[in-house]
Amino acid sequence: MDLSLSTRNVSGPGGDRTVVEVGGEIDVYTAPKLREQLVELVNDGSYHLVVDMEGVDFLDSTGLGVLVGGLKRVRAHEGSLRLVCNQERILKIFRITGLTKVFPIHTTVDEAVAATD
Amino acid sequence: MPTVELRFSAQPEHVRTARLVAAAVARRAGVDEAVLDEVRLAVGEACSRAVGLHRSHDITAPVTVVLTEEEKAFSIEVGDGVPGPGSDPSLSGAPRSGSVASGGPDTEADIEDEMGLAVISGLVDDVEVRSGVDGGVIRMTWPTASAVVLP
Numbered sequence: 400m401d402l403s404l405s406t407r408n409v410s411g412p413g414g415d416r417t418v419v420e421v422g423g424e425i426d427v428y429t430a431p432k433l434r435e436q437l438v439e440l441v442n443d444g445s446y447h448l449v450v451d452m453e454g455v456d457f458l459d460s461t462g463l464g465v466l467v468g469g470l471k472r473v474r475a476h477e478g479s480l481r482l483v484c485n486q487e488r489i490l491k492i493f494r495i496t497g498l499t500k501v502f503p504i505h506t507t508v509d510e511a512v513a514a515t516d
Numbered sequence: 517m518p519t520v521e522l523r524f525s526a527q528p529e530h531v532r533t534a535r536l537v538a539a540a541v542a543r544r545a546g547v548d549e550a551v552l553d554e555v556r557l558a559v560g561e562a563c564s565r566a567v568g569l570h571r572s573h574d575i576t577a578p579v580t581v582v583l584t585e586e587e588k589a590f591s592i593e594v595g596d597g598v599p600g601p602g603s604d605p606s607l608s609g610a611p612r613s614g615s616v617a618s619g620g621p622d623t624e625a626d627i628e629d630e631m632g633l634a635v636i637s638g639l640v641d642d643v644e645v646r647s648g649v650d651g652g653v654i655r656m657t658w659p660t661a662s663a664v665v666l667p
Binding site: 424426461464496 | 528529531532535553556557560561563564567568625628631632634635638639
């Protein structure tokens with residue numbers, strides 16, 4: 400299965416948030432597409448991103464690298480990158496790499512959009 | 517003798533094929549269903565790493581994946597064609613991993629390489645990394661159900 404990406408803007412209490420809905424498999428082949436999308440958003444001035452991973456079937460370290468890269472880019476603009484994920488198999492990958500300490504992970508998009516810290 | 521051997525050109529699009537084949541053979545060998553996700557992820561990580569190494573070292577040889585059903589275990593060996601350190605003095609200027617030379621994971625590629633190994637070692641209890649003149653091998657082994665009733 401290929402990667403699917405769609406973005407939408409949502410207003411939250413902390414200001415505008417860009418929700419990136421990701422579906423399919425994020426691996427060494429498809430991760431560059433996600434990287435391009437995140438880079439493009441930051442270049443266009445979207446610094447507060449919510450990456451919705453509920454539709455992701457597979458994630459590997461290449462995908463993690465892209466998310467870390469995205470976080471680095473938004474932070475350079477005082478921005479934020481929040482993840483939405485409830486799938487145990489995906490959460491496990493964040494845990495074993497210690498990235499649960501790096502990314503705020505939310506259970507719903509609404510919760511991520513509402514977060515202001 | 518391997519149960520299934522796979523050789524693919526070092527292109528990212530083939531890593532998915534390797535994951536699917538490895539998971540199918542592992543299932544057939546009796547690896548627990550709950551562990552198949554881990555097998556899929558670990559073999560994907562090892563193959564992504566090998567593809568990256570082949571591309572950064574301009575190696576045209578294929579990446580090899582050897583799947584072997586043993587008596588009470590299932591093993592996967594992912595081989596790359598990048599000789600290890602010390603095996604050839606002329607290659608001393610080209611370390612296997614960029615992060616070794618730069619002293620830390622600075623680029624996204626380095627971060628991915630380090631996280632790939634972190635994921636493999638976090639997922640697989642029995643993992644062995646070898647490096648020789650012919651290249652490096654990551655060997656991962658999982659137990660299989662000893663009394664699987666085949667249909």
